């Protein structure tokens with residue numbers, strides 16, 4: 258049996274994708290639509306308070322294309338808290354006119370492949386901050402789930418830890434070239450959802466998603482072992498963009 262990689266876990270994550278039923282939205286009175294918008298802003302205010310209290314973080318993005326209209330990415334300390342934020346939104350007026358299109362449950366994860374020997378990760382403040390991150394409010398987001406293959410000779414889980422470390426080092430080197438351009442949050446979902454990891458990328462320039470993901474496609478760990486789910490890409494929603502999105 259190969260040696261399992263050690264992992265560190267932080268906040269639980271919920272990616273919650275919704276489509277708006279525009280006919281239902283149009284059928285609401287102007288008063289109901291205003292109330293729905295105010296209620297959404299008040300929920301976003303609560304999420305901001307969670308960030309200020311360091312009890313979680315939330316990102317809110319519109320989604321381009323037909324897979325969804327918007328997405329929340331929530332990070333919270335426990336699965337119960339994630340469930341609460343999800344249910345709280347489900348009770349809102351806006352939720353009555355949305356259709357859930359996809360969701361993903363996972364937990365912020367760091368693996369030990371590149372860990373410095375002799376350093377206790379729990380004593381490293383940078384590492385701890387990465388486990389409970391305040392989500393960037395970058396202009397764009399890109400999310401997709403992925404697996405590492407278990408297919409004949411291409412079985413990630415049958416490789417020695419040294420082989421996996423070598424490949425992860427090369428992966429990290431490519432990623433480092435995108436420092437300041439793309440910020441990645443990797444969430445582990447083995448035992449939690451249908452894929453093994455959720456990849457959430459944040460960038461000011463959406464083109465950098467394509468550049469990074471394409472470059473990684475040629476790197477062994479992605480080229481041989483990567484299996485990918487659907488991609489979701491979108492734009493940051495702030496107060497004025499929300500008003501524009503919901504205006505009729």
Ligand code: VOV
Nearest residue numbers: 367368429432433435439441443454456470473474479483
């Ligand atoms: C901004 C770019 C960037 C950077 C700097 C980066 C670096 C790193 C490092 C240093 C490490 C290992 C230690 C840790 O931190 O866990 C990882 C880990 C991981 N990554 Fe990564 N990754 C990036 C970006 C990045 C992308 C774009 C993808 C998707 C791959 C693709 O082909 O579409 C990805 C995936 C992952 C995964 C699934 C893991 C966990 C693998 C496991 O087997 O445990 N990642 N990653």
